[in-house]
Amino acid sequence: MKKLLPVISLIFLFSACEQEAESLQFLNYSVERSSENCDPQTEKCSFIDLNFPVASGNESREKNINQEIQNHLSYILGYEDEPNIGSVEDLADVFIRNYEKTKKDFPGYNTPWEATIYGEISYESDKLISIQFNSEVFEGGAHGYSSVTWLNFNPETGAIYSPDELFTEDFKAFIEEKFRKEQGVPEGEPINSTGLLFENDEFHLPQNIGFSNTKVILYYNAYEIAAYADGPYRMEFPQNEISEYIKIEL
Structure with a gap:
C-alpha cells in the first residue's frame, strides 16, 4: 500500500496541472478606415483609427474578452445600438458610412470626422487584467469628445468584474x-x-x-x-x- 502512495500523488499532480488554465496571451490589433478622396495634407479627411489588444485563442474566456472589447468600442463611438455590426471592421465601416451619408444629406457639408481609440493593458496578473482606452472622437458639432475608460477582466473566466x-x-x-x-x-x-x-x-x-x-x-x-x-x-x-x-x- 505504501508503494502506491507516490503513484497516486503523481496522478493527482498531473491532473491538477491539466486542469490549471493556461495564461492568457494578447496580440495588438488595428483597424483603419478613411473617407473617399481622402487627402490628409489638406486635412479634409475623415478617418477612424482603432488600436487595441485582443485575446489570442478560441476558448470561451478569450471569446468573452474580445466580445466585451468590441462592445466597448461600439459604446465609445455611440454605436452600441447600431444593427449589423458583427466585427470591429464593421464598426469602422459604419463610422465612415455615416459620415458619407451626412455629407450627402447636407450639400456643402465638409467638416471631417475623426475617431482615434488606443487601448493597452495597464495591469496584468493571475487575478486581474485591466485594459485602458484613450479615445478622441469628433462627429461634427462644436467640439469633439475625449475620454479615458477601462475594462477590468477576470483572467480565469474572461468576464468583466463589477x-x-x-x-x-x-x-x-x-x-x-x-x-x-x-x-x-x-x-x-x-x-x-x-x-x-x-x-x-x-x-x-x-x-x-x-x-x-x-x-x-x-x-x-x-x-x-x-x-x-x-x-x-x-x-x-x-x-x-x-x-x-x-x-x-x-
Missing part, C-alpha cells in the same frame, strides 16, 4: 471623503453644493476605475459630474494605500 467584486462596501465612503477634501465640498453639505452635477445630488464612484502596476485610478470623464468646460477629474491611489478596500489579490 465594482462590488473588486472593492469593499467601505470604499465608496473612503473615496467620498477624499473627494470632498480635494474639491472643497464642506462636510455635511450636499455633494453638489459647490456646483458639481452628481445625479440626484448623491456622490457616486466614477464609471471608470482602472489599475496600473502600482496605482488604482478613478476617472470621472467630462459631463459625468461637471460641465464639459470643467473637463475630467482624476484621482490616484497607491495600491498598498487602499489594499484594505480591494477584494482581489493584486
Whole structure:
C-alpha cells in the first residue's frame, strides 16, 4: 500500500496541472478606415483609427474578452445600438458610412470626422487584467469628445468584474471623503453644493476605475459630474494605500 502512495500523488499532480488554465496571451490589433478622396495634407479627411489588444485563442474566456472589447468600442463611438455590426471592421465601416451619408444629406457639408481609440493593458496578473482606452472622437458639432475608460477582466473566466467584486462596501465612503477634501465640498453639505452635477445630488464612484502596476485610478470623464468646460477629474491611489478596500489579490 505504501508503494502506491507516490503513484497516486503523481496522478493527482498531473491532473491538477491539466486542469490549471493556461495564461492568457494578447496580440495588438488595428483597424483603419478613411473617407473617399481622402487627402490628409489638406486635412479634409475623415478617418477612424482603432488600436487595441485582443485575446489570442478560441476558448470561451478569450471569446468573452474580445466580445466585451468590441462592445466597448461600439459604446465609445455611440454605436452600441447600431444593427449589423458583427466585427470591429464593421464598426469602422459604419463610422465612415455615416459620415458619407451626412455629407450627402447636407450639400456643402465638409467638416471631417475623426475617431482615434488606443487601448493597452495597464495591469496584468493571475487575478486581474485591466485594459485602458484613450479615445478622441469628433462627429461634427462644436467640439469633439475625449475620454479615458477601462475594462477590468477576470483572467480565469474572461468576464468583466463589477465594482462590488473588486472593492469593499467601505470604499465608496473612503473615496467620498477624499473627494470632498480635494474639491472643497464642506462636510455635511450636499455633494453638489459647490456646483458639481452628481445625479440626484448623491456622490457616486466614477464609471471608470482602472489599475496600473502600482496605482488604482478613478476617472470621472467630462459631463459625468461637471460641465464639459470643467473637463475630467482624476484621482490616484497607491495600491498598498487602499489594499484594505480591494477584494482581489493584486
